[in-house]
Amino acid sequence: MKVKEILLEKKKKVDEEVLKHIPNKEPKLHYEMMRDYPSRGGKGLRPGLCLLSCEAYGGNESDALLTAAGLEMFHNWVLIHDDIEDWSDERRGKPCLHKMYGIPLAINAGDALHIKMWEVLLENQEKLGDKKALRVMKEFVKMINETTEGQTYELCWVKKNEWNVTEEDYYTMIKKKTAWYTCITPMRLGGIIAGAPEEDLEKMINFGISLGKAFQIQDDVLNLVGEEEKYGKEIAGDIWEGKRTLILIHLLAKCSPEEKEKVLSIMNKKREDKSEEEVKEILSLMKKHESIEYAKKESLKHAETAKELFKELSMPEPNVKETIESLITFVIEREL
Helix, strand or coil, rough: CHHHHHHHHHHHHHHHHHHHCCCCCCHHHHHHHHHHHHHCCCHHHHHHHHHHHHCCCCCHHHHHHHHHHHHHHHHHHHHHHHHHHHHCEECCCEECCHHHHCHHHHHHHHHHHHHHHHHHCCCCCHHHHHHHHHHHHHHHHHHHHHHHHHHHHHHHHHHCCCCCCCCCHHHHHHHHHHHHHHHHHHHHHHHHHHCCCHHHHHHHHHHHHHHHHHHHHHHHHHHHHHHHHHHCCCCCHHHHHHCEEEEEEEEHHHHHHHHHHHHHHCCCCCCHCCCHHHHHHHHHHHHCCCHHHHHHHHHHHHHHHHHHHHHHCCCCCHHHHHHHHHHHHHHHHHHC
C-alpha cells in the first residue's frame, strides 16, 4: 500500500475511536460542534505516525489507539482555537467553526474537546498500566507547552507588527509550534507504548525537528500555490493573515527598498482591509524573487536531514520502518 493509503486506513480507525468518545446527547449543538472538525477528514499524519512508531518497535496498534485518538483530539481543539486567533475563513474545505457558530460557541467546543482529550488518555491506565499511562500524559503536557509557546511567538509578531523576523526566529517558532506536535511527540508516544530504547526516544527529537521543518515549509508553499479543493484552506491565507513565513522572510531580504516598502504597507493591513489585487501583488513579487522556489529547496534539505537521522533509529520491524521513511517523502510531495 502507498503511504497515503496507509495513513487513511489508520485515520479511519482513529476517527472511529474519537467519535465513539463524543456522545450524541443534549445539548445537541454542543456535541455536534465537537464532532465537526474530527469529521472533516485530514491527512492523519500525527495519529498515523504514533501507530506506526508503536508497530515499528514491535508493539500492537491496538495498544496505541487511545493515545492516537488523544492526539487527533488535540489537533482538532487546537485548530478550532488557532482559526479564531488567525481570523481564518476556511478549514478542510468548509467555513471555520467560529464562522458557522460564532466565536464564543467555537471556543467552548474547543475547550470541551480539550477536556475530552484528557478523558480519553485517562483510559490508558487500564490499557497500558499506571506507569506508561502517566508517561504518555507527561508527553502531552510537554507537547502542549511547546506548541503554545510557538503560537505565542507567531501571534506576537503579528500583534506588534514585527518584520525584522529572521530565518532563525522562524525555525525556533516552527520547532515549537509544528515539530513537537506533528512529528516528535507522535513518534515518541508510539515508541514509549511499545517499549522503545530511551536512546531512540532521544534521537526522535532531532529527527522530528528536521521533519517538522520540512512539513511546515511545504505547508507554507501549498498555502500559496496549492489547489484550494485539495489544500482544504483558502489559498494565500498566510498573506491575508499576515503570517511570517520563510517565503516572506526571503522576499523581504531580496526585494528592492521600494518593493519592501510596498510589501510591508500591504502586510501591515488588517485582513479585512487587504484587497485581492494587493495579495496577488505580493504573490507576484514572491515569484519574481524566487522566494517560493527557495522555500521548496529548504524543505527538501530538511527532509534529507530527517532521512539521515531516521536511519539511526533501531526499529526492529523493517517493513514498518520503511513505511515511516516513505512518510518523509510524502511530507514534501503532498498536495494537501
